[in-house]
Amino acid sequence: MSSASALFAPTSVRGLRGSPDRVVARRRSGARSSVAVTAAADAVKFYKYQGLGNDFVLVDNRDSSEIKLSSERCAQLCDRNFGIGADGVIFAMPPGFVQADEDYSMRMYNSDGTEPEMCGNGIRCLANFVAKMDGAEPKAYKVGTLAGLIQPEVRADGQVSVDMGEPVLDPPKVPCTFDATQDGAAVRAKMEVDGETWLVTAVSMGNPHCVTFGKEGQCDAGGIKLDEFALSHYGPMFEKHPTFPAKTNTEFTEVVNRNYVKMHVWERGAGATLACGTGACATVVAAVLEGRTERQCTVELPGGPLEIEWREADNRVIMTGPAELVFDGTCTTA
Numbered sequence: 261m262s263s264a265s266a267l268f269a270p271t272s273v274r275g276l277r278g279s280p281d282r283v284v285a286r287r288r289s290g291a292r293s294s295v296a297v298t299a300a301a302d303a304v305k306f307y308k309y310q311g312l313g314n315d316f317v318l319v320d321n322r323d324s325s326e327i328k329l330s331s332e333r334c335a336q337l338c339d340r341n342f343g344i345g346a347d348g349v350i351f352a353m354p355p356g357f358v359q360a361d362e363d364y365s366m367r368m369y370n371s372d373g374t375e376p377e378m379c380g381n382g383i384r385c386l387a388n389f390v391a392k393m394d395g396a397e398p399k400a401y402k403v404g405t406l407a408g409l410i411q412p413e414v415r416a417d418g419q420v421s422v423d424m425g426e427p428v429l430d431p432p433k434v435p436c437t438f439d440a441t442q443d444g445a446a447v448r449a450k451m452e453v454d455g456e457t458w459l460v461t462a463v464s465m466g467n468p469h470c471v472t473f474g475k476e477g478q479c480d481a482g483g484i485k486l487d488e489f490a491l492s493h494y495g496p497m498f499e500k501h502p503t504f505p506a507k508t509n510t511e512f513t514e515v516v517n518r519n520y521v522k523m524h525v526w527e528r529g530a531g532a533t534l535a536c537g538t539g540a541c542a543t544v545v546a547a548v549l550e551g552r553t554e555r556q557c558t559v560e561l562p563g564g565p566l567e568i569e570w571r572e573a574d575n576r577v578i579m580t581g582p583a584e585l586v587f588d589g590t591c592t593t594a
């Protein structure tokens with residue numbers, strides 16, 4: 261492309277937290293599509309990662325506290341036909357978000373452009389990504405997130421173990437409108453969905469989760485059969501249920517034995533995904549509270565297994581699983 265044929269079109273992009281920002285998008289003159297051609301002025305280098313098929317576009321944003329891609333652009337880039345294709349976009353941000361001694365912080369957008377507090381599979385990808393960008397040996401990081409300080413550790417075998425912190429069970433803090441049913445938590449709470457009563461347990465891992473082992477009656481008699489489960493029928497009804505005012509991620513879970521469950525997730529803001537790290541943690545917390553599993557439990561997701569432990573000693577949840585680089589590239593800000 262010669263510079264003579266380049267057209268500079270000013271595009272307004274809303275910066276984060278309402279701060280307006282103007283960027284210049286460089287487009288090819290006469291191009292039929294509105295896809296901007298990558299140019300130095302607005303080029304953003306990205307890295308595509310996946311953890312159990314939950315996939316993310318990662319951007320190293322540690323040189324600026326201003327996010328390089330708007331929420332609208334993140335949603336476009338997540339589109340699997342019109343964009344790169346991903347369940348979300350994750351930014352490595354400068355440290356000092358939660359506490360001064362953290363290594364860096366994390367911000368994320370779902371594929372619909374909403375911003376969740378936390379992202380379990382994403383933070384494993386982020387830890388591997390930062391290690392790669394820094395050319396560093398595997399190590400433990402302190403990462404500031406909207407859900408507080410989260411601590412991933414890249415192990416020598418490439419797996420990433422994450423201290424996800426303590427689950428939040430107090431119903432108003434999840435947030436959900438249930439009354440507590442068991443030790444301050446909403447456990448096996450009744451929720452009407454699609455004209456039937458489901459039993460659910462509400463857990464926040466920084467973001468809200470509604471974990472269910474089935475409808476009343478069904479959940480103690482064989483439970484959900486995930487092979488035949490209509491996830492896209494039920495998922496949206498749980499996601500937008502008025503009981504969860506900030507909407508919710510929902511985990512439909514089948515217990516195989518006391519150390520192994522299968523789970524299909526419908527994510528808030530992203531729909532059906534192949535895996536959800538915070539969701540796998542919430543699932544084991546709920547399963548323990550309902551007396552269905554031990555505290556150490558494998559969660560098999562459509563994209564593969566995660567190892568979860570809800571530690572008795574300090575109440576913290578540890579999640580271990582893979583995170584891999586798929587490809588890298590360059591995109592534009594508009």
Ligand code: ZDP
Binds near residue numbers: 380
């Ligand atoms: O809370 C939400 O809105 C989720 N969609 C955020 C993403 C969660 C994620 N799938 C995870 O692994 O925890 C990244």
